[in-house]
Amino acid sequence: MHQIPTDLLAKSKHWRQDIHFRQEVLGKPFDFVSTWGIFSPEKLDEGSLMLLDYIDFKADDNSIDLGCGYGVLGMTASRECPNGQHLLIDKDFVAVEYAKINCQKNGLTNATVQLSNGFYHMDKLLKFSLVMSNLPAKASKEQHYLYLLDAYNAMQTGGRFYVVTINGLRDFMKRSFTEVFGNADKIKQGKTYTVTMAVKD
Numbered sequence: 001m002h003q004i005p006t007d008l009l010a011k012s013k014h015w016r017q018d019i020h021f022r023q024e025v026l027g028k029p030f031d032f033v034s035t036w037g038i039f040s041p042e043k044l045d046e047g048s049l050m051l052l053d054y055i056d057f058k059a060d061d062n063s064i065d066l067g068c069g070y071g072v073l074g075m076t077a078s079r080e081c082p083n084g085q086h087l088l089i090d091k092d093f094v095a096v097e098y099a100k101i102n103c104q105k106n107g108l109t110n111a112t113v114q115l116s117n118g119f120y121h122m123d124k125l126l127k128f129s130l131v132m133s134n135l136p137a138k139a140s141k142e143q144h145y146l147y148l149l150d151a152y153n154a155m156q157t158g159g160r161f162y163v164v165t166i167n168g169l170r171d172f173m174k175r176s177f178t179e180v181f182g183n184a185d186k187i188k189q190g191k192t193y194t195v196t197m198a199v200k201d
Helices: 004-013 044-055 071-082 092-105 143-152 167-181
Strands: 019-023 028-034 063-066 088-090 111-115 128-134 155-166 184-191 193-199
Touching: 019 071, 028 071, 028 092, 044 071, 044 128, 044 155, 044 184, 044 193, 063 071, 063 143, 071 092, 071 111, 071 128, 088 092, 092 111, 092 155, 111 143, 128 143, 143 167, 155 167, 155 184, 167 184
Parallel strands: 063 088, 063 128, 088 111, 128 155
Antiparallel strands: 019 028, 155 193, 184 193
């Protein structure tokens, strides 16, 4: 009978424990709890950090973090836009669980976290002035279009939709934003990621 190596069993016990780290976002620290199986569990990913550097936060923005993971975009909006309400959504129940923990851990009382497949399971009466997403490269073209179309319907006039994608998707994002919103603005292109923004006229 095969025996699993004892050192592997010992490591697995460690891997099952929550991951805790502190990291600065826009010059102020957040404390995070995450776990293996969530995107970028040990530190904030470079795409999200780049996106946050280029979002024009307004104090009274009502925002939605589409595909929130363990919460950094929505958490930052909650802190930077204290007069607004902020919704974090993800289709992964584990991500939602940890985003809730992180919002509570950092005292963000104007943030709500919800399980939703895109905009499908959320309150259709909510309207947002700011939509943010670190769009996954592995999502299908059809899924990206659904995100954009549903975001358009959920946005206030004058609302802004910021996305960060790998550079390989930048032309697709420009084209699809222009189709859905009638405009697209490449805010920043780095070595790996591009930040694109559209406005609902």
